[in-house]
Amino acid sequence: MTAGVRAVIEGMQQLPLHVGPADQAAFDNFYAGENGALLHALREIAEVAQRAVLWVWGPPDSGRTHLLQATAGAADAAGFRAAFVPAAETSVAPDALDGLGELDVVCVDDIDHVAGHAGWERALFVLFEDLRQAGARLVLSARCAPLHANFDLPDLASRLTSGATFRLQALDDDQKRAALQSRAAWRGLELPDDVAQYLLTRADRSTAALFRLLDRLDTESLAAQKRLTVPFVRGVLDSARRGG
Amino acid sequence: MQASPWNRCVKQLRADLSEQQFNTWIRPLQAVEDGSTLRLLAPNRFVVNWINDHCLEQIQSYVGVSSPPVDVILEVGSLGAPRKVAVEDGGTPTETRPAVPVAFVGGRLNRDYTFDRFVEGNSNQLARAAASQVAHNPGAAYNPLFIYGGVGLGKTHLMHSIGNLILEQRPEARVAYVHSEQFVGDMVKALQHNTINEFKRTYRSLDALLIDDIQFFAKKDRSQEEFFHTFNALLEGQRQIVLTCDRYPKEVDGLEERLKSRFGWGLTVAIEPPELETSVAILMGKAQAEGVDLPEEVAFFVAQRIRSNVRELEGALRRIIATSAFTGRPITLDFAKEALRDLLALQDKLVTIDNIQKTVAEYFKIRVADLLSKRRSRSITRPRQIAMSLAKELTNHSLPEIGDAFGGRDHTTVIHACRRVKLLRESETRVSEDYQNLLRILTT
Numbered sequence: 163m164t165a166g167v168r169a170v171i172e173g174m175q176q177l178p179l180h181v182g183p184a185d186q187a188a189f190d191n192f193y194a195g196e197n198g199a200l201l202h203a204l205r206e207i208a209e210v211a212q213r214a215v216l217w218v219w220g221p222p223d224s225g226r227t228h229l230l231q232a233t234a235g236a237a238d239a240a241g242f243r244a245a246f247v248p249a250a251e252t253s254v255a256p257d258a259l260d261g262l263g264e265l266d267v268v269c270v271d272d273i274d275h276v277a278g279h280a281g282w283e284r285a286l287f288v289l290f291e292d293l294r295q296a297g298a299r300l301v302l303s304a305r306c307a308p309l310h311a312n313f314d315l316p317d318l319a320s321r322l323t324s325g326a327t328f329r330l331q332a333l334d335d336d337q338k339r340a341a342l343q344s345r346a347a348w349r350g351l352e353l354p355d356d357v358a359q360y361l362l363t364r365a366d367r368s369t370a371a372l373f374r375l376l377d378r379l380d381t382e383s384l385a386a387q388k389r390l391t392v393p394f395v396r397g398v399l400d401s402a403r404r405g406g
Numbered sequence: 407m408q409a410s411p412w413n414r415c416v417k418q419l420r421a422d423l424s425e426q427q428f429n430t431w432i433r434p435l436q437a438v439e440d441g442s443t444l445r446l447l448a449p450n451r452f453v454v455n456w457i458n459d460h461c462l463e464q465i466q467s468y469v470g471v472s473s474p475p476v477d478v479i480l481e482v483g484s485l486g487a488p489r490k491v492a493v494e495d496g497g498t499p500t501e502t503r504p505a506v507p508v509a510f511v512g513g514r515l516n517r518d519y520t521f522d523r524f525v526e527g528n529s530n531q532l533a534r535a536a537a538s539q540v541a542h543n544p545g546a547a548y549n550p551l552f553i554y555g556g557v558g559l560g561k562t563h564l565m566h567s568i569g570n571l572i573l574e575q576r577p578e579a580r581v582a583y584v585h586s587e588q589f590v591g592d593m594v595k596a597l598q599h600n601t602i603n604e605f606k607r608t609y610r611s612l613d614a615l616l617i618d619d620i621q622f623f624a625k626k627d628r629s630q631e632e633f634f635h636t637f638n639a640l641l642e643g644q645r646q647i648v649l650t651c652d653r654y655p656k657e658v659d660g661l662e663e664r665l666k667s668r669f670g671w672g673l674t675v676a677i678e679p680p681e682l683e684t685s686v687a688i689l690m691g692k693a694q695a696e697g698v699d700l701p702e703e704v705a706f707f708v709a710q711r712i713r714s715n716v717r718e719l720e721g722a723l724r725r726i727i728a729t730s731a732f733t734g735r736p737i738t739l740d741f742a743k744e745a746l747r748d749l750l751a752l753q754d755k756l757v758t759i760d761n762i763q764k765t766v767a768e769y770f771k772i773r774v775a776d777l778l779s780k781r782r783s784r785s786i787t788r789p790r791q792i793a794m795s796l797a798k799e800l801t802n803h804s805l806p807e808i809g810d811a812f813g814g815r816d817h818t819t820v821i822h823a824c825r826r827v828k829l830l831r832e833s834e835t836r837v838s839e840d841y842q843n844l845l846r847i848l849t850t
Contacts, residue, residue, distance in 0.1 A: 199745075245429070245433055295516065320558040323715075327725055
């Protein structure tokens with residue numbers, strides 16, 4: 163290996179966004195709660211060739227991004243060509259949709275974020291038509307239902323209402339606890355009731371933050387060779403607060 | 407089987423990149439490996455640029471360490487390999503995409519869209535009859551046929567039906583269905599690649615050209631110019647042209663006058679939002695095509711609540727079917743109400759008496775206070791009656807409540823207003839159009 167290559171590889175290990183395989187968004191590590199019908203529909207979209215449009219809406223932190231990434235991943239695993247487009251990301255422009263009409267499954271996250279942008283709306287319209295004509299699948303996510311997304315192009319807005327629309331419910335505290343425990347179990351980690359409850363009362367209660375915390379607890383408990391108990395978790399939280 | 411250099415590389419990238427980056431930029435790539443080179447095909451230039459900027463070096467280093475070393479070529483392209491496509495007639499998925507004839511333009515005709523499956527009602531029967539005549543007698547009956555109307559009312563369906571029927575009668579006919587956006591895109595590409603002559607030849611050699619949503623030509627002068635010549639060439643050769651638009655041709659801003667006037671040379675027909683019974687028939691037909699048992703009372707319920715266009719009706723039906731597929735429960739009225747709870751809550755929130763009064767006042771350029779006043783001049787009475795009628799149709803308020811909301815009027819006034827509007831809609835096109843427009847504004 164040349165020095166240059168080594169430098170590149172070493173450089174990459176410093177990327178902060180490392181995600182272990184255990185936490186890849188998947189249907190199996192999504193806590194369904196009352197969203198069973200949605201999960202069922204998304205699995206079908208990922209696995210079965212069909213002409214389909216599906217719109218998922220819900221508040222931030224309700225798991226939309228997770229579901230769309232899981233759909234793209236599952237479609238890929240089923241042998242379909244899939245893409246995930248985070249429309250709200252500044253690194254992404256309408257040009258990113260060019261040619262995606264050739265794919266089997268396209269998932270566009272945060273589509274409401276680009277409503278009212280002429281370039282995006284045109285690109286989405288073309289994508290919709292291309293996918294529809296090819297008999298492919300389009301999955302969209304937004305904070306609101308299609309009717310409320312404020313698109314300027316009525317042709318686009320009405321087309322986007324033609325698929326099934328699902329509202330994703332944010333989890334209440336009981337469901338969050340269950341979601342945490344199921345995520346922990348999925349990672350092979352035991353999270354007792356009292357510890358889960360402790361986390362919910364002491365930490366940032368957004369699901370994403372809780373999952374990040376769980377990630378950290380997993381690492382720390384492994385390093386310390388300790389099980390998750392309230393005192394242990396308190397110690398980790400305290401050290402986090404002190405900037406550790 | 408040993409993992410290929412690319413497969414090993416993907417595994418590494420998955421660990422290096424954030425999940426979002428991986429899904430956005432790496433997943434859509436197609437790889438062609440032949441031992442010494444790895445060709446990565448990206449769907450577009452945007453993806454190529456991102457990979458160039460962010461991880462091409464990584465990719466090169468990962469595949470470079472294999473023996474023999476592999477060169478990486480990154481470009482826009484597609485394998486065009488067999489892809490799994492949903493079969494149009496609802497059969498099992500096939501592995502291959504139907505071969506596209508050489509020099510064919512436009513999109514594929516959707517075989518689901520036939521005259522048989524088009525549900526006819528008062529709102530669309532003229533358009534359907536004209537389309538059917540054109541399909542049976544292309545180039546001779548009405549040329550061009552211009553179909554206009556709001557979104558989601560079946561213009562595209564009729565257009566595909568024409569194409570399908572022409573092909574059924576003459577399989578060798580060259581029929582192209584092209585969305586006007588696609589026409590513009592193809593033309594820009596032809597100009598870029600210096601193939602404009604081929605573009606012209608292809609379009610001008612068609613037997614039938616079906617162009618959807620021509621309002622997209624607005625303000626695109628070069629495309630209009632090219633389309634104008636294509637249009638003339640086809641018309642001269644007695645080839646059929648069918649156009650759709652979201653409004654009457656003269657009302658499209660940014661369209662050249664000479665085009666507008668030519669669009670009117672043949673027959674111009676409107677397609678209106680479906681009335682209740684047609685909506686019900688559409689829902690029943692769609693459900694049947696999906697092999698789903700949809701009780702009539704459920705279809706009536708959905709059609710009553712969703713009035714704006716057929717696409718939304720379809721969306722509601724898809725939601726019901728999806729929920730039923732998951733729960734395994736049969737579709738009943740209660741089941742449908744439950745499945746559509748969120749969707750309908752939105753509609754309810756949208757349509758209030760206040761909202762109706764505001765919208766109607768704006769539409770007729772009067773004040774809401776006029777609607778609620780005792781004034782009885784016709785310029786006020788007519789909008790007031792229309793607003794009351796809309797309130798009865800679109801909200802669940804009782805008639806006394808509606809009367810009350812209109813300046814404390816009696817419920818018999820509301821009944822009278824609804825009757826009056828019903829009669830006027832049947833006898834005066836203007837009133838009928840105003841009413842339909844308002845319905846659409848309020849429900850979309």
